[in-house]
Amino acid sequence: MITSPDNAQLKLIRKLQRKKAREETGLFAAEGEDLVEAAAAAGWEAEVLLRAGEDVEPELLDRVSALGSGSRVVGIYRQRWAEARGELSVYLHGVGDPGNVGAVIRSAHALCDGPVILGPGCADPFSPKAVRAGMGSIFARPPARAGFDELLGTKIALDARAETKLGGGPLAAEAPLVLCVGAEREGLGPELASKADLALAIPLRDGGPESLNAAMAATVGLYELANRMATDA
Amino acid sequence: MITSPDNAQLKLIRKLQRKKAREETGLFAAEGEDLVEAAAAAGWEAEVLLRAGEDVEPELLDRVSALGSGSRVVGIYRQRWAEARGELSVYLHGVGDPGNVGAVIRSAHALCDGPVILGPGCADPFSPKAVRAGMGSIFARPPARAGFDELLGTKIALDARAETKLGGGPLAAEAPLVLCVGAEREGLGPELASKADLALAIPLRDGGPESLNAAMAATVGLYELANRMATDA
Numbered sequence: 001m002i003t004s005p006d007n008a009q010l011k012l013i014r015k016l017q018r019k020k021a022r023e024e025t026g027l028f029a030a031e032g033e034d035l036v037e038a039a040a041a042a043g044w045e046a047e048v049l050l051r052a053g054e055d056v057e058p059e060l061l062d063r064v065s066a067l068g069s070g071s072r073v074v075g076i077y078r079q080r081w082a083e084a085r086g087e088l089s090v091y092l093h094g095v096g097d098p099g100n101v102g103a104v105i106r107s108a109h110a111l112c113d114g115p116v117i118l119g120p121g122c123a124d125p126f127s128p129k130a131v132r133a134g135m136g137s138i139f140a141r142p143p144a145r146a147g148f149d150e151l152l153g154t155k156i157a158l159d160a161r162a163e164t165k166l167g168g169g170p171l172a173a174e175a176p177l178v179l180c181v182g183a184e185r186e187g188l189g190p191e192l193a194s195k196a197d198l199a200l201a202i203p204l205r206d207g208g209p210e211s212l213n214a215a216m217a218a219t220v221g222l223y224e225l226a227n228r229m230a231t232d233a
Numbered sequence: 234m235i236t237s238p239d240n241a242q243l244k245l246i247r248k249l250q251r252k253k254a255r256e257e258t259g260l261f262a263a264e265g266e267d268l269v270e271a272a273a274a275a276g277w278e279a280e281v282l283l284r285a286g287e288d289v290e291p292e293l294l295d296r297v298s299a300l301g302s303g304s305r306v307v308g309i310y311r312q313r314w315a316e317a318r319g320e321l322s323v324y325l326h327g328v329g330d331p332g333n334v335g336a337v338i339r340s341a342h343a344l345c346d347g348p349v350i351l352g353p354g355c356a357d358p359f360s361p362k363a364v365r366a367g368m369g370s371i372f373a374r375p376p377a378r379a380g381f382d383e384l385l386g387t388k389i390a391l392d393a394r395a396e397t398k399l400g401g402g403p404l405a406a407e408a409p410l411v412l413c414v415g416a417e418r419e420g421l422g423p424e425l426a427s428k429a430d431l432a433l434a435i436p437l438r439d440g441g442p443e444s445l446n447a448a449m450a451a452t453v454g455l456y457e458l459a460n461r462m463a464t465d466a
């Protein structure tokens with residue numbers, strides 16, 4: 001039983017809240033029963049696993065929590081990255097909010113067979129906030145890394161300025177499909193949008209917001225493309 | 234120029250971080266240029282408006298910030314609630330996360346003509362996190378309050394256990410439509426789901442998560458219903 005706050009494993013958990021430490025060690029922490037169970041279900045072995053009251057004094061585990069919610073268990077895992085493969089996957093460009101990145105990892109796990117592919121400017125998917133927002137999907141479906149120009153398959157840009165509307169008719173695109181979603185305000189930007197094979201706009205009402213939240217847009221896009229692939233096939 | 238941390242307006246801003254104070258005063262605070270501009274664009278007059286360097290010393294405004302992001306401006310507004318009307322609106326039941334409530338307020342503003350209707354157990358839409366997640370849509374489209382049994386129109390439940398899939402064919406439902414979405418894990422619950430006129434499941438892949446995040450589910454549902462209403466009409 002760990003009884004000292006100077007314990008090396010506790011210090012490591014705290015250190016992994018910082019991106020630099022995650023990069024240097026290649027590790028990340030997951031807090032809470034649900035995440036630790038999701039890791040085990042996906043066949044991940046923890047490098048370190050600390051249970052409050054069994055392995056460590058509860059107050060000490062609380063003190064290194066990144067989420068401040070009194071986690072009863074914390075696991076440390078080695079980061080894994082996937083290949084950018086699949087009939088349908090999603091590419092994020094400049095999506096800097098970790099909650100959004102985690103949410104899309106969960107949505108992709110629910111809606112498509114490929115991973116979330118993280119391009120430049122995206123939040124670290126192994127940060128505490130992203131891992132929590134992913135609700136365990138990061139273990140079942142680790143993300144991939146690639147630049148826009150490295151993407152394989154038909155690139156479909158979600159672009160608020162596009163004239164063709166998402167859901168407006170059958171999809172003239174051959175799988176594998178990669179849905180490309182940009183940052184909150186800028187979107188993909190005109191340069192990347194023009195390099196995509198197809199650009200589609202989510203139909204939004206006049207007078208409302210110019211765009212949806214990036215995670216919402218990605219989820220709507222995946223839902224629609226998955227439905228089209230099932231229907232058109 | 235306010236130079237004392239004991240200033241009553243600064244104290245009020247800080248107090249409004251707590252739900253009890255928001256309930257007692259009927260007020261709420263919005264931080265940042267974007268939100269204050271969205272309020273003005275929607276014709277809301279601030280009860281108090283403090284600009285860093287003009288009305289108040291910047292450090293003092295920083296100290297009362299709920300978001301810790303060094304806001305340059307904070308406005309205090311009187312809460313407004315809307316009537317639960319519209320051809321398409323969305324009802325949330327037990328959605329306790331303020332970020333999710335705010336995100337759905339934004340999505341509804343973009344995708345449908347009716348408000349977000351908040352049922353029991355929902356997070357306060359006027360909390361700092363919800364207001365921020367709503368990106369100004371709370372001013373253009375204030376939420377409504379109602380219980381499930383008070384909803385008017387055709388109630389369409391999103392329910393992971395439903396046999397009929399969302400997007401599987403034309404919608405046999407007459408407007409006004411109310412999309413009903415439950416909490417993250419429990420969903421609407423069997424009792425409410427059975428009281429709905431129609432229950433639809435978002436098609437999810439086998440082996441993935443059992444549900445989407447509540448805000449994602451609501452947004453996908455609104456997107457699909459809005460598209461169907463436009464297509465079937």
